[in-house]
């Protein structure tokens with residue numbers, strides 16, 4: 351039996367053919383938490399528009415947000431966000447800002463102009479500081495521009511390598527970031543709320559971020575076979591924000607300039623080079639660059655690659671299959687298809703075998719999905 355409410359929701363959302371809605375029993379399976387049926391992603395070689403790869407700045411023990419005195423400077427580190435740097439940027443920026451505010455100064459250098467450096471710079475400006483960003487690469491040429499942009503701090507640490515002190519820092523950063531980003535939900539910043547579908551061959555374990563921090567993953571529920579259109583035994587739903595780097599990062603740069611910030615394009619070769627700056631406080635947001643600059647050998651790359659197919663305005667949901675083995679984010683600059691995590695790989699050349707796996711895997715997955723319009 352289809353309830354009246356479900357039937358009305360389904361009918362209301364169906365396309366009209368010759369002026370008539372066409373409800374069928376199959377359409378009832380496309381009930382979703384939003385009440386709208388989901389449209390299928392069209393995946394084929396002919397629709398590919400680009401493939402890119404980037405290096406997640408990963409530390410097994412988690413990001414480094416800490417202050418240390420070096421010569422006559424205070425250096426506040428804020429790097430090593432792994433696969434969650436877009437998500438956590440405002441959060442660790444807040445923690446770094448709190449450390450910088452303990453000094454008597456009002457002038458700082460921010461090293462790095464990715465998501466982390468820009469959020470850090472903006473928060474320091476908001477506290478009345480005079481801020482100069484120094485970076486060798488600016489958007490669109492940072493790792494942050496490669497990111498998918500789902501608001502979820504995944505692949506940031508290994509469970510077995512973190513301390514309770516880090517876990518407290520992580521949760522604080524996550525909560526600050528969750529709140530900050532909600533102020534930016536708008537077309538202007540390219541931030542929006544979106545439904546996520548976790549699709550799996552095996553039952554949920556009850557572990558992971560979505561369970562541990564359930565209040566930051568609203569609308570979380572397991573779906574029955576009648577409540578989703580996917581050909582998979584286990585499907586769950588939650589909502590997150592999606593941040594589109596190609597919109598968000600240029601807007602952050604604009605905000606930084608608008609608040610009177612200075613930008614210097616410069617590459618630092620080592621720590622001595624950094625300490626030659628004349629600002630008394632230096633906020634280090636150089637991501638993977640910190641490995642060389644500050645001899646942090648724990649910091650390693652985890653390579654990820656993404657293939658984009660032509661955008662589809664009608665697709666507005668995220669899919670994550672088998673814990674990220676395949677994932678799809680619908681963005682205005684293309685439908686992003688991903689699912690690679692290659693540890694300690696420094697090359698940013700896309701691997702054609704991975705491209706094939708991602709494309710074929712998503713094609714098979716979406717062809718098996720029900721779509722009332724197809």
Ligand SMILES: Cc1cc2nc3c(=O)[nH]c(=O)nc-3n(C[C@H](O)[C@H](O)[C@H](O)COP(=O)(O)OP(=O)(O)OC[C@H]3O[C@@H](n4cnc5c(N)ncnc54)[C@H](O)[C@@H]3O)c2cc1C
Nearest residue numbers: 435437462463464466486487494498499500618637639654
């Ligand atoms: C495929 C892929 C998908 C991802 N998806 C997501 C996602 O969905 N959600 C999410 O939250 N995160 C995601 N991430 C992770 C995210 O991209 C990173 O965590 C984030 O970009 C790190 O930001 P950052 O500002 O620290 O580093 P970067 O963006 O790398 O910026 C570092 C800055 O420091 C500068 N710099 C470095 N070294 C030097 C030097 N020696 N001298 C001068 N300047 C220097 C660089 O030029 C740059 O300006 C993804 C990453 C990849 C690769």
